[in-house]
Amino acid sequence: MVTDHARPSSAVRGSALPPSLTPALVKRLVRRVTAAANAARVTTDAPYTGDPLADLPVSTPADVEGAFARARAAQGEWAAMSVRERKKILLRFHDLVLARQDEALDLMQAESGKTRRDAFLEVTDIAITARYYARSAARLLGPKRRRGAVPVLTRTTELRHPKGAVAVVSPWNYPLSMAAGDAIPALMAGNAVVQKPDTQTALTALWALDLMYEAGLPFGVWQMVIGRGESIGGALMAGADYMMFTGSTASGRRIARDAGERLIGSSLELGGKNAMLVLDDADIDRAADGAVAACFPSAGQLCVSIERLYVDEAVHDRFVAAFVARTEKLRMGASYDYSADVGSLTTQAQLNTVTAHVDDAVTKGATVLAGGGARPDLGPLFYEPTILTGVTPDMTLYDNETFGPVVSVYPVRDADEAIDRANATPYGLNASVWTGDGARGRAVAARLHAGTVNVNEGFAAAWGSIDAPMGGMGESGIGRRHGADGILKYTEPQTVAHQRVHGFTPPARVSHRTWNLAMTAALMAMRKAGVR
Known part of the structure; x- marks a missing residue:
């Protein structure tokens, strides 16, 4: 048994921000925030040094309402776009993330204080996520033939429609993985997204948004607002057709309650x-x-x-x-x-x-x-x-x-x-x-x-x-990200059943008793034949 108090080794104290984080880059990213021109401002600090990092505009509930209005206006056209066209945009985004990863690594380190090796895992995660959903969406979202009520006579199809406007609330600890990772399947499913990243790491989330627009995403389909939950959380919930939240269990309980009150779905990854x-x-x-x-x-x-x-x-x-x-x-x-x-x-x-x-x-x-x-x-x-x-x-x-x-x-x-x-x-x-x-x-x-x-x-x-699928049991949350669940949760399933030749009522001049006896015999025959 080791009993001596062991102290980890040390590297060096933090230095100035990396040269890639130029005022021009920060200004370009900040312009992606949905907020009024005269908005109040909030300053974030670099964890390594405590020095000021970014000056961000603060969104109001009215800004959030406007974001949802623009999202709904853009979403219809985006949903009408073929899965193949959406796939092309996601794969271009994939390539841009990998090509410009040094910029992302610098941003993540500057905002979160994590090591470069930990930041790189986020880059790989988002590249994998974009590739997976780009290439899996057609299979996961396409029409599915389902077994009909009556063999041959009932043609049943399951369709998947986007929810509409999805709200995503993402945390500070994994600013690229949690921001882009939850938006990607929502977008690929044909939804628009209004997102509130944590203010401390908003530049990283805005960087992902900027690259997605560079990849060809139509304007308004993905927007970001900045502010505290107690200020704009209500407006996010009021405007959303679905809520994706990552954060504390206490906050998750409130979001689940409010989503239930509105009768909308939610996915919560908690403590x-x-x-x-x-x-x-x-x-x-x-x-x-x-x-x-x-x-x-x-x-x-x-x-x-x-x-x-x-x-x-x-x-x-x-x-x-x-x-x-x-x-x-x-x-x-x-x-x-x-x-x-x-x-x-x-x-x-x-x-x-x-x-x-x-x-x-x-x-x-x-x-x-x-x-x-x-x-x-x-x-x-x-x-x-x-x-x-x-x-x-x-x-x-x-x-x-x-x-x-x-x-x-x-x-x-x-x-x-x-x-x-x-x-x-x-x-x-x-x-x-x-x-x-x-x-x-x-x-x-x-x-x-x-x-x-x-x-x-x-x-x-x-x-x-x-x-x-990835997600929690108990107080660690509800819903799943990744896999089929990670994209299907952003859709509404619809069953279309086409009944051919004859329906479920007796033909003319056939009594209900005779009809019921015939149906009973048919059901027993299907059971013996192994029909599901």
């Missing part, structure tokens, strides 16, 4: 307290590497990152020693290259939460095995990757989401106890299982209450399997 299980037959070195990769990307500000580790007591001490040793070697830093392993937190509020959770745990008896403190020598919002043991239910971080580079490690007797403790949470977003036996890992995964479970991986395997 999590994700668990990783290290079974007694796990490869310790591989599991320790996996724990680092699962717990500390984007400084732990990732909805599917791991915050709880349940380790079989047979391998507990060896695993913890290996995990702590790897965490010690992580390089923290504010660099616009690939040298840093762990970057900054994004906001002062998040630093306050992380600090409060760790301090509360230590005060109540938890032991710090690595990290445990802020690093103002590197930048105003840096916090060390932190490993805790001895965490008990009376501590805040025991069952509350920290959303930072903090993980608690617990020994367990066996896989059954690990499963029970992993499931002892109202959340159910993501989980991870480590074992030397793939079949055993999959069997354990099926017993976990989580929307995605990764075997011998932290989260990337499930997240990157874009043909499969």
